[in-house]
Every structure is written in C-alpha cells, then in structure tokens.
Amino acid sequence: MNHKSCFNDIKRPIVIAGPCSAESEEQTLQTAHTLAKHGIKIFRAGIWKPRTRPDSFEGVGTPGLAWLGRVKNETGMLIATEVANSKHVQQAVEAGVDILWIGARTTVNPFAVQEISEALKGLDITVLVKNPVSPDIDLWVGALERLNRAGISRLGAIHRGFSVHGDTVYRNPPHWQIAIDLKTRMPDLTVLTDPSHIAGNKNMVYSLSQESMDLQFDGLMIESHISPESALTDSKQQITPDDLSAILKKLILRAPDSADRAYHCTLDEMRAQVDVLDKEIVGRLARRMRISEEMGLIKKKSNVAILQPSRWEQIAQELSSYGMTQGLSSEFMSKLLSAIHEESIEHQNIVMNKPSEKK
8 A cells, every 4th residue: 555654744642632523613712722732733623423313412514614724723733623425525625624534433334435535536635544333454454445546645544442242441442453453564554542432431541542652553632622521522531631731741652672682682582482382372272173173073973062052151251260360351361262162163063064984
C-alpha cells in the first residue's frame, strides 16, 4: 500500500482531543481554546453522530462545521471530524476540515467505505480509519486499501477497541493483538489509540494511554469536554482539558530499543529460554491432539458423540482456576482453553468422519 506519514510535523505522541460532539458554538469554542492553551494541536468534534437509538442526540449537523471553522481561525489548531457518507465528505472539505475519520460502524461496511473513497478522489487530505466494531483485521485493512486505491496517501488508523458480548471492565475491549497485527502488516502506518472509547469511563483513560505508549503506538485520540458532566453524548468517558493535560504530563515515553550491551545480553538469554519453553509447549499440545485423535477413534467404535459438555465444563473450570493461581489472567485462560478445545474437537471430528479402511 502506497501511503505516507500523516503527521510529519508533530512529535510523538500525536494527540487529537476535543468533545465527543459539538453541542453548541460556545461549548465547542470554549473547549478548543482551553485545549489550545494546554498545547493541543489537533481539535476533534463529532458533527454527525451515528447513534444506536433514533431518539438520541445525533449531532448538530452542518451548522457545526462553521464552529469548527472558528476553532481553526482563532486557535490555529487543525480540525477533525467523522464522516459516514459522500455528503459528509463534501461538506467537511468545503468547510476546511483538515482531518477526516471513518467511524467503527462505517468501517464494517465496505459499500460505505467505497462511497467515501469515491468522494475523496483527487483530494490531498488526511483520513484516519477506526477499527470495525467486530474484531476483524481484514475489514480494517480493506478499508485502508480502498482509500489508498482512491489516491489517499495520508492515511492512518485509530484503535478504539471492539464490541463483544457480555460484561467486561471495558466499553470496547482493546484486543491489543489485532492493532499490533495491523502495525506489523503496515509498519509505516500511523496508528493512534482511542482510550476514551475503549474505556467507556474517564478513570481508565490514563492507564490505557500509558499502555498504548508502552506498545509503541503513535498517539492518542481522547475525548475532552469543557463540562463533561453535562455532555449530550458519552459523558462518562470524557475528561476536562485540565485533566487531559495532567494525563499527558504523567505519560512515560519509553525508547523502542537500547544501545546498552548488557541489556541486550540479558534479554538474549531470556529470549533463548522462552524459545525453548515455546517449543516444549507446542510439542506437548501436539501430543495432546494425538491423544484426542485416539479418543475420537474410541468414541467412533462405541458410537458416542464427540462433544461431552459436562466433562469439558469441569476441565475448563479446574484449569482456569489453576492457571489463575499461576499468575495467568482469567481472560487468557479462557482464550487458551477455548482454542485447545476447538482444536481437539477438530482432530476428533477428522478421525470420526474418516472412511474406514477396507480389508
């Protein structure tokens, strides 16, 4: 993919901040001026808001673009907003918006992304793509590719977490590995993290921001409102400009590597140990699957079904508890045991359905 850095003149971490929604001209300008005093260079605000329920506040629409124009003229900040269709693109570009982003609900729809890509043809503008709602890296990559083929070279991505079924401590669990995989596939791509949407509450914004920096992502998109408690959208996850400034000052930026020889020697020794353990783990898993195949053959001869739910539930509970006593998280144990169980069933299914050899 032919793309270039979006923010050549801004040092890491790149910070895009502003309210979830532009609610009024006063609220928009007051927030922007306060953020500018804290050194923020890029101001964000939602003009069109895709909401789950039709009676929710869906943004002020086109009039809000004039407020963003005032922010740009009065503070010198770059301005950014979300677009979801070709009409949004046309109006935002005509209003002088510097950065567009495609939201998670739009990224999941290739037809919508293609429409936006067509509307952007011939324009030299920065476009950021949020990950799709579902944890599907190919949808994310596909959206970036569609824009790139339309001639957009100043591309970036925003990791805002993924929707999952059930309760978690996050609004949208980060599944960091998916964002890491994107960075691995596209090492030159600018990738920002949106801790506001991952957290869903302001108390976790700092820790998620620090984790993002520790993972060497390029920057942050954080929702900041002059009066979060009165915000019309996402009030729980927005922070004041002063709180944002305090968070940014606390962040520790770690070097991607070290020139210290002792550091590399120690790390190489530990990596060698890990390599040995990893091979042992894979070897033992392979042995386990061979035993699973033998179990499948016994079940086949006895005409017994593969799946034994009560047996697996007991094993999963015992192993999960044991894993936690060994310092492994319940989330990790759940993923690990689910993967082992799925692979075991597949191995048993293969032998169960393999035609018997004729004598």
